[in-house]
Every structure is written in structure tokens, then in C-alpha cells.
Amino acid sequence: MAINRYGAEARAYWRKWLPKRYNALPDPTAFFTALGEQVEAQVGDLWDQYVIADTAPTDETHEERVARLAQLKARAEHEVLEETVRLEPEPEAGLEADDGLESDEAYDARLAHLQQHTEWVSTTADALLDGNLQLSDLDDQQLRHVLDYMTPSFLRLFGTSVEDQRARGRDL
Numbered sequence: 001m002a003i004n005r006y007g008a009e010a011r012a013y014w015r016k017w018l019p020k021r022y023n024a025l026p027d028p029t030a031f032f033t034a035l036g037e038q039v040e041a042q043v044g045d046l047w048d049q050y051v052i053a054d055t056a057p058t059d060e061t062h063e064e065r066v067a068r069l070a071q072l073k074a075r076a077e078h079e080v081l082e083e084t085v086r087l088e089p090e091p092e093a094g095l096e097a098d099d100g101l102e103s104d105e106a107y108d109a110r111l112a113h114l115q116q117h118t119e120w121v122s123t124t125a126d127a128l129l130d131g132n133l134q135l136s137d138l139d140d141q142q143l144r145h146v147l148d149y150m151t152p153s154f155l156r157l158f159g160t161s162v163e164d165q166r167a168r169g170r171d172l
Contacts, residue, residue, distance in 0.1 A: 003029065006043070007036020010085040017089035039080055044151070046076040051151055066122045070149055121149045129157070140171040147172065 003011065011032040014022040025031050050072040056065065102110070124146055127133035135143065135158055147154065147162070155161050162172050 003033045004036040004040055006039035006081070006085070007032040007034075009081070010035050010039070013085055017093045018087060019093055020090055035084070039084055042080045042084070043073070043076045046080060047073050048151055048153065050076055062126065063122060066118065066125075066149065069151070070118065073149065117145070118149070121146055125150060125154075135160070135165075143170065144172055 011022075011028065014032075022028065051069065054068070054072060056068070060068070124133065124138070124142070128135065128146075135155075138146065143165070155165065165172050
């Protein structure tokens with residue numbers, strides 16, 4: 001199994017900020033694959049808790065709902081990553097000239113891409129819910145993108161689950 005996005009983020013963080021610990025790992029790929037899966041599960045569980053505890057405004061539009069759920073997911077990701085990945089840096093780690101800040105142009109481009117992606121996810125989720133699109137119409141990467149923004153229980157609306165989709169050969 002490949003390293004997921006949380007494992008990749010952890011690997012990059014550990015390389016820069018925890019180089020001694022990183023270099024001491026006997027099998028970094030296995031370690032970060034497992035860590036990424038652990039983080040993904042913890043984020044999903046915490047996000048589910050936040051969604052259950054959250055009260056949606058009565059006049060909320062679909063776009064506002066998508067944004068609210070994305071904010072809850074970002075909160076869950078931040079908390080889990082702070083606890084499991086972004087550990088206290090080792091002394092003298094990451095002291096190179098790169099300050100880690102992106103340019104205004106890169107930030108604007110990233111923000112525009114995020115907006116387009118969020119709109120695509122919203123439109124795709126709506127089409128799935130309206131029956132204008134089927135899960136089988138999405139390739140694995142597209143379905144992963146939808147599930148990145150929707151709680152995994154979203155698949156229950158279609159009588160399936162991540163595990164069921166994986167059993168059917170989907171790479172989720």
C-alpha cells in the first residue's frame with residue numbers, strides 16, 4: 001500500500017525537523033505508511049465527533065455546509081497532526097535559509113486551486129445525491145477526493161462503505 005497524504009506530510013516533516021529520528025528508522029516507507037493510516041483513522045474519528053456535535057444553521061446553503069464541514073475536518077486534521085506528526089523539532093534541525101513561507105503568487109494559486117477543487121467536490125457530491133452521477137462513474141482518485149471532504153459515512157447513503165469499495169477493487 002502507498003503512503004497516503006498524511007504519511008507523506010509526516011515524512012517531509014520528520015526529514016526536516018526530526019532528522020535523527022528519521023534516519024534511525026529501519027524502514028521509513030513502512031513506518032510512514034502505518035503512521036499515515038493511523039492519522040487518517042484518527043482524523044476520521046475526530047471529524048465524525050465534530051460533525052455529530054455540530055449544529056447546522058437552519059438557513060445554511062449547500063456551499064456553507066460544505067465549507068463548515070471542511071472547517072471541521074481541517075480542525076480535526078490540525079489536532080491529530082499536532083499530536084502525532086508535528087512533534088517538537090530536534091535542536092539544530094531545519095536551520096537552512098528556507099523560511100517555509102510561500103510567495104504571494106504561490107499562495108494565490110493554491111487558494112484558487114482549492115476553491116476550484118471545493119466547487120468540484122460540492123458539485124460532484126450533489127450529483128451523487130441527486131442520482132445524476134453514480135459512484136461507478138468516478139475513478140478511484142476522484143472518489144478519494146470526494147471522501148477527503150465528506151465524512152466516510154457519506155458512502156452509507158449509497159449502501160456501501162470504504163471497506164466494501166476496497167473489496168470491489170477500488171483503491172481508496
